[in-house]
Amino acid sequence: MSGVELVALSVHVGKKALVSDVSLVIEAGTWCTVVGPNGAGKTTLVETIAGLRRPSSGSVSIGDVSVADMSDRERARTVALVPQHPVVPDGMTVYDYVALGRIAYHGLFRPPSVADRRIVESVLERLTLGEFRDRDVATLSGGERQRMVLGRAFAQSTMVIVLDEPITGLDLRHQMELLELLKSEVADCGLTVVATLHDLTLAGQFADRLVLLDRGEVVLDGPAGVVVRSGELASRYGMNLRVVDVDGADVVVPVRH
Amino acid sequence: MGVVAGLCVVGLGVAVVVGLVVGPTSIGTWRVVGSAFAHVGLGHSTLTSLQSTIVWQLRAPRMVLGLLAGAMLAVAGGTYQGVFRNPLADPYLLGVAAGAGLGATFAIVNVGNGVGTPSWTPLLAFVGAMAAVIVTWLIGGRSSRSGAATLILAGVAVSSLLTSAQTFLQQQSTGSIARVYIWLLGSLASASWHSVWMVLPYVAVCVVVCVAAGRALDVMSVGEEESRSLGVPVRQVRIAVIAASSLGTAAVVSAVGLIGFVGIIVPHIVRLLVGTSYRRILPISVLFGAAFLVLADTIARTVLAPSELPLGVVTALVGAPVFVLILSLRRPVAV
Numbered sequence: 001m002s003g004v005e006l007v008a009l010s011v012h013v014g015k016k017a018l019v020s021d022v023s024l025v026i027e028a029g030t031w032c033t034v035v036g037p038n039g040a041g042k043t044t045l046v047e048t049i050a051g052l053r054r055p056s057s058g059s060v061s062i063g064d065v066s067v068a069d070m071s072d073r074e075r076a077r078t079v080a081l082v083p084q085h086p087v088v089p090d091g092m093t094v095y096d097y098v099a100l101g102r103i104a105y106h107g108l109f110r111p112p113s114v115a116d117r118r119i120v121e122s123v124l125e126r127l128t129l130g131e132f133r134d135r136d137v138a139t140l141s142g143g144e145r146q147r148m149v150l151g152r153a154f155a156q157s158t159m160v161i162v163l164d165e166p167i168t169g170l171d172l173r174h175q176m177e178l179l180e181l182l183k184s185e186v187a188d189c190g191l192t193v194v195a196t197l198h199d200l201t202l203a204g205q206f207a208d209r210l211v212l213l214d215r216g217e218v219v220l221d222g223p224a225g226v227v228v229r230s231g232e233l234a235s236r237y238g239m240n241l242r243v244v245d246v247d248g249a250d251v252v253v254p255v256r257h
Numbered sequence: 258m259g260v261v262a263g264l265c266v267v268g269l270g271v272a273v274v275v276g277l278v279v280g281p282t283s284i285g286t287w288r289v290v291g292s293a294f295a296h297v298g299l300g301h302s303t304l305t306s307l308q309s310t311i312v313w314q315l316r317a318p319r320m321v322l323g324l325l326a327g328a329m330l331a332v333a334g335g336t337y338q339g340v341f342r343n344p345l346a347d348p349y350l351l352g353v354a355a356g357a358g359l360g361a362t363f364a365i366v367n368v369g370n371g372v373g374t375p376s377w378t379p380l381l382a383f384v385g386a387m388a389a390v391i392v393t394w395l396i397g398g399r400s401s402r403s404g405a406a407t408l409i410l411a412g413v414a415v416s417s418l419l420t421s422a423q424t425f426l427q428q429q430s431t432g433s434i435a436r437v438y439i440w441l442l443g444s445l446a447s448a449s450w451h452s453v454w455m456v457l458p459y460v461a462v463c464v465v466v467c468v469a470a471g472r473a474l475d476v477m478s479v480g481e482e483e484s485r486s487l488g489v490p491v492r493q494v495r496i497a498v499i500a501a502s503s504l505g506t507a508a509v510v511s512a513v514g515l516i517g518f519v520g521i522i523v524p525h526i527v528r529l530l531v532g533t534s535y536r537r538i539l540p541i542s543v544l545f546g547a548a549f550l551v552l553a554d555t556i557a558r559t560v561l562a563p564s565e566l567p568l569g570v571v572t573a574l575v576g577a578p579v580f581v582l583i584l585s586l587r588r589p590v591a592v
Contacts, residue, residue, distance in 0.1 A: 047482075051485075071490075072488045072489060073488040075486075075488065076486065076487050083486075086479070087478075087480040087483060091533030091534075092478065103472075103476055103487050103489060108470075108472050108473045108476070108489065156487070
C-alpha cells in the first residue's frame with residue numbers, strides 16, 4: 001500500500017533546521033493534516049514529502065520506496081503536489097493545464113496517448129471543469145483555478161496527494177467544496193492526503209489525523225478531536241482558543257484576552 | 258496554426274526566389290528558376306557563365322546562410338524566452354555576443370595586424386562565444402538550487418566585462434575600428450559555400466534540439482518547482498536547450514557577426530500569431546526567422562547598392578514597426 005513514512009526526517013538550510021527529526025507513518029487511504037503557526041516548517045515538510053527538497057538526514061518513503069531514490073518521472077507517478085502559490089501560465093487552456101499531469105506518463109517527446117486523454121477527460125468531468133476546458137487559465141476565478149490545479153494533481157493518477165494550503169483565498173463555499181471533493185477521493189479511491197491548513201476548524205473536520213508542528217518539530221500527533229481540544233494547540237499559537245461543539249463538529253474560535 | 262504555418266512556407270519560398278533573383282545585376286526570374294531545374298537535371302540553363310557565377314556562387318550561398326542564420330537566431334531566442342520565462346531574453350543573453358565580439362576584435366586587431374579581416378576571425382569569434390557561455394554557466398548555473406535569474410545575472414556580468422575588454426582592444430587600434438564595426442553590426446556579405454558548410458551541421462543539430470524541447474518548455478511555463486513535481490528533469494532540459502541555443506548562435510555569429518533583433522522579435526511576432534505554446538512557437542519561428550532574414554538581407558544589399566546597409570539596421574528598421582503594429586492589434590505579450 002502507498003502509505004507515507006517519514007523516518008527521523010530533518011531538513012536544514014545552511015545551519016538552520018526547518019524540519020527536525022520528524023517521524024510519522026501515514027496509513028494509505030487516510031487524510032493527515034499538518035497544522036502549526038507560521039514558520040513552523042509545514043511547507044518545507046510537504047515539499048520534502050513531494051520530493052522537491054532533499055532531506056538533510058532521515059528519509060521519506062512512499063509504498064516502501066524512498067522518494068529521494070525515485071527518478072523525476074517515477075516520483076510524479078507516485079506523489080502529486082498542489083502548491084501554495086501555483087504559477088498560472090497566461091495563454092494556456094484549462095484542458096492543457098490539467099493535461100500537464102500526464103507528462104510523467106507520455107514523456108516530453110510524445111503526445112498524450114488515448115488513455116492519457118481519457119484520464120484528463122474524466123478528471124475534468126469529476127471536477128466539473130468541462131465547461132471551462134477551452135478557457136484561458138488566467139481568466140478563471142479563484143475557486144475555479146484551485147479546482148483546476150487539483151485537477152492537474154488528479155491527472156497524475158497518484159496514490160498520494162500533498163496539498164499546501166489549498167483553500168487560501170477561497171470563499172467559504174469553495175473551501176468546503178474543494179475539501180469535500182478530496183474527502184470523497186479518499187473514501188472512494190483510497191487516496192492518501194497530506195495537507196497543511198491554517199483553518200483549525202476545517203482541519204479538524206476533514207482530517208483523520210492532525211499533526212501539530214512548531215519550530216520544525218512534531219509537538220502533537222493524534223486524532224483530530226484530541227489535537228484540537230488539547231491545551232498545547234493554544235499555547236503553540238500563543239493565544240486563547242475555545243473549542244465549541246456545533247452539531248457534533250468541533251469549531252475552534254479565537255478569543256480576545 | 259495551419260494557416261500561419263502555410264503562410265510561412267510560402268514566405269520561405271518567396272524569400273528563396275527573391276534571394277536568388279534580386280540584385281544589382283538583373284537576371285530574369287524564370288531564367289534563374291530554369292537554371293535551378295538544370296542543376297537537378299531538368300532542362301538546360303540559359304544563364305551565361307558570369308550570370309551563373311553571380312547566382313550560384315554569390316547569391317545562393319548568401320541566401321542559404323541567411324536562411325540558416327535567421328532560423329537559428331529566431332529559434333534560439335524563442336527557446337531562451339521559454340527556458341528563462343523572460344520575454345526579454347534573446348540569443349545573446351548569456352554572453353555569446355560579447356564573447357564573439359571580443360574574439361573577432363582580437364583577430365582583426367592583432368592577427369590581421371590591423372590590415373583586412375583575417376580568415377580565421379570566425380574561429381576566434383566562435384571560441385570567444387563558447388568560452389563566454391561556459392564562464393556564465395560556471396558562475397550562475399552550477400548549483401542545483403540557484404534559479405534562472407542567477408544565470409541571467411551572470412550573463413549580464415560576463416557580457417559587460419567582455420564588452421569592455423572588446424572596446425579596450427578596439428580603441429587601441431584606431432586603424433581597424435571600421436572593420437570591427439562592420440563585423441559587429443552583422444552582414445551576410447562574406448557568405449560562401451564554405452561558410453554555409455561550416456555553419457550547417459551546428460544549426461541543423463541545434464534547431465532540432467530546440468524544436469524537440471517545445472513540449473518540455475510548455476510544461477516549464479509553470480515554473481521550476483512545479484515542473485519537477487510533474488516529473489520533468491528541469492536541470493537536464495535546461496542544460497540541453499541552453500547548450501543547443503548557445504552553440505547554434507555561436508556558430509551563426511562567427512559566420513555573420515552580430516545580427517540583432519531577429520532573436521527577440523521573430524518569436525514574439527510568432528507568439529502573437531499562434532499563441533503561447535512552444536510546440537507551435539518554435540517550429541514556426543524557424544520558418545519565419547529564415548524567411549525574414551533573407552528578405553531583410555535583400556533589402557540590405559539593394560537599397561544603397563552598390564554599398565550595403567548593415568543587416569542589423571534593416572532587421573530593426575523593418576522588424577520594429579511590424580512588431581509594434583502587431584502588438585497594438587493584439588493583446589499584451591505573455592511568456
